[in-house]
Amino acid sequence: MHKSSPSLLSIVAHARSGALDHAWRLFQEAGLEGVEDDAAVLSVRGRLFKDRGLAAVTLDERQGFYRQAAEAYGRAGAISGATYPLINAATLALLAGDAGQARRRAADVLARLDGGEAEPDTPYYTAATRAEALLLTGETGRAREALAEAMALAPRAWEDHASTLSQFSLILEALNEDIGWLDALRPPRSLHFAGHMAVAPDDVDVAGEVDAFLKRESIGFGFGALAAGADIIIAEALLAHGAELHLLLPAAVEAFRRASVAAQGEGWAMRFDAVLARAETVQTFGHPDDPQHPLAVRLAAEAAMGQALTHARTLASDAVQLLILEEADTVSAGGSAWMAHAWQAAGRRGQVIVAPRAGVTAAMPEAPAATLAAMLEVQIATDIDDSLASVRRHADTALSSLVRAIEEGPSPLAPPSWRGASVQLAFATPGDAAEAARRIVAALPESAACRIAGAYGLVLEGRAGGPRFLGPTAALPADILRSTPPGAVLVTELFAWAMQVGEARPPRAEYVGDLPGMDIETPVRLYTLKV
Secondary structure (H helix, E strand, O other): OOOOHHHHHHHHHHHHOOOHHHHHHHHHHOOOOOOOOOHHHHHHHHHHHHHHHHHOOOHHHHHHHHHHHHHHHHHHHHHHOOHHHHHHHHHHHHHOOOHHHHHHHHHHHHHHHHOOOOOOOOHHHHHHHHHHHHHHOOOHHHHHHHHHHHHHHOOOOHHHHHHHHHHHHHHHHHOOOOOHHHHHHOOOEEEEEEEOOOOOOOOHHHHHHHHHHHHHHOEEEEEEOOOOOHHHHHHHHHHHOOOEEEEEEOOOHHHHHHHHOHHHOHHHHHHHHHHHOOOOEEEEOOOOOOOOOHHHHHHHHHHHHHHHHHHHHHOOOOEEEEEEEOOOOOOOOOOOHHHHHHHHHOOOOEEEEEOOOOOOOOOOOOOOOEEEEEEEEEEEEEOOOOOHHHHHHHHHHHHHHHHHHHHHOOOOOOOOEEEOOEEEEEEOOHHHHHHHHHHHHHHOOOOEEEEEEEEEEEEEEOOOOOOOEEOHHHHHHHHHHOOOOOOOEEEEHHHHHHOOOOOOOOOEEEEEEEOOOOOOOOOOEEEEEEO
16 A cells, blocks of 8 residues: 655655655655545656656656656546646656657547546646647647636746746757747846945936846846845836845844935935835845945845846746946956956846946955855765675775765865765855765766755855864755755855856756754755756
8 A cells, every 4th residue: 555645745845855876766665556436646657757868868768757747647647637647647658759749648548638527727727728739739839729718817927837847848858849939938037136325216228227237128126235235226127127136145134224225315224225125026135234344245245146047947938137337348447347257258238337426435344364165065875785794894885985986076165075985165156066076976886876965155265173174054965955855965055145156067966845844034045956
């Protein structure tokens, strides 16, 4: 007798975390592999095979997994009669190379929908299912109309739209059809914005250029800070355009308002308060009391850029950047110019609006003995069991592979700190840390796996004879590791965001849940890295 649905939820959670092999092992150990009479179990089996197909390298391997996924979803649909598994079975049959079966299954879905059979899905998903079935049966024109009608039913269900658009992209690519028409249905673009604080408060030319840019780029979401000057001018324009505003500040709100807004004039402070009240989200990073700490400023800016990029990818849309600088030449344009270089280095689009300084801003203070670091905690976990005998049997081979992967990867900030079968590593950037994690996962033999946890932020350098790095960021990976399944790489949200800055093709990161057991006001959100 197979286990109950909570086991299925756990298996899906492991699959979402990126631990596909572990998820499949749990599925087998729960006695679910041979179950043929339970639609929920069969749907999870289809999900697992689909995920393995998406991760496969060769076409033959990919189509093999898709074929097994289609069969599992097909049996689930035959049992439940629901169109969700049936439309998945149809699409996966196409991806597996069987266009004829895809058309037949899609036609069955249309017949069920036309017959008025009750569906548990939302009106949006029922309508999107019809559009997907029409696409699979070759009626692309009707599919386009049906998809537009579906999105009109839930015009701000951006993530649902993105999931559907990703599915349609796979189908159109498999059919060798143009996917360009999907662009008109994509959610609005995301914007990273920043600039200097000494913009004149009544500069109508700058305000006009900002307004024109937002219209031209169809911006629907903005991510940045809210200092006096450029930040507030752009944030006000975003709200005027009906965009969502997400604020990322380098210190607690009151400290930031006092040092980076009110110090430039009471008029700016009043505008700050009005914008803050309408922001969708407000997050703080770095030093809690020093809004002008240079590392805190950089951390908040990296978070804003990364969140804009993550949000755009989640919605299957695009992200652009808007900076207000004192010179068009970003080489000499001041403190915000590094953001333009980081953005452009990855081949991303953006615009610089020139606004000469209308006043004087305080110089940034010198940074204390702290640094930004991407911390990794790596622990070897055998693929067989957790017994001491198993660890000893595989430890020598696994440890030697781990050492070699570290030596051949990006250079850490300090020598690795070893603790038995685990090691702490520190890197200058999340990108370097992610590459190190990829090399470690690839280097370990099949008889062993590993758990890897990561965090990014401000760390203090320890004294000789003690831990090399200190502080909450340095300690957090060890806590995350306890919730990391074998074969997975889990990192903090800030790590996942900042990893994308300056990287044209960063590893894919997906949100998997909050770190359990943390007695803190703000949850630690965890992402899985698909290394």
